Amino acid sequence: MTLPVTMQAAVLAGPGDADAFTLQTVPTPQPGPGDVLVRVRACGVSYRDIVERNGTYRRDVVFPLIIGLEIAGEVAALGEGVSDLKVGDRVCSKAFSACGQCKYCRSGRETTCRRRQPTRGGYAEYCCLPQDVWVRTPDDMPFETSCALGPGAGVALNAVRDTAHVQLGDTVLVTGATGGVGLPAVQIARLAGARVIALTRSEDKREALMTAGAHEVVVMAADGGFARAVKALTDGEGADVIIDTVGSRVWNEGYDSLALHGRYAFVGQLFGEDISINPARIFFKRAQLLGVGSVSRAQLADVIAMTASGGLKPLVGKILPLAEVAEAHRLVEKAAVIGRVVVTP
Structure with a gap:
């Protein structure tokens, strides 16, 4: 396969608003040892993309930069030493590559690998990343579906099953329930046998959340309140598990729920504010505060299998060409679309 010398990419020269992207012709990356070059067919627009673009998220961010971590495509070329993929394989990405050798990787905690590197580069025609990033997908799975499985549904699986240990009979509240992690979290919690309460800011999204598997939907009040509604639905008890994809701005009401x-x-943490709590409130409630990491290869493989079998049904809300990436970011920032917004090179 002859690869083009150059490609089109949406490039950020520095942090800014959605119009900060410029479509440029740049050199096509070449795979080094252990790398896999993928022809990008679809890239989901995640909220990490938003906060990297606007300057809120600064970890390993160096401009100029091509962002985009929810990638699906076809293997175009292999670097030396890549053994479990071949040219033409369909793949999707997880959010970080891990070294596979440190104590965290060797004990099933690869998402906290000390040498992990973030996945970026999906807003382009080709993307070159370490082999560890890529997991094979079925030939009949649409790229628009598979692109968001890792950083979306995979993180939701990590949160619901492997971190919060949701069990049959639990009541689970999901904040940001129409988002890229929130929507699959609703579905996965329902599959686990939980009663699911979905939190949204818009009455217009109630039907979609019920269709996705929510038993009840709570629409946030104008002042940001929702704890009273959750308590009313649970006979004053509250939710056994909260899957919080929003962060600081729902913390107080969430903890009260x-x-x-x-x-x-x-x-998730979509904003820059800190939170605070009197430690007594934690031990009086016997609460567990849990940090959810990214997605492992095993978790991504699980959600691929769940999607292929029909148990998990990712929702793609809007597909736009890469040239309209600014509009894609505006839609995500406004939460104007239910389901994933996807750009296609």
């Missing part, structure tokens, strides 16, 4: 012996799983 948590039942005794509840598990509060932090998945």
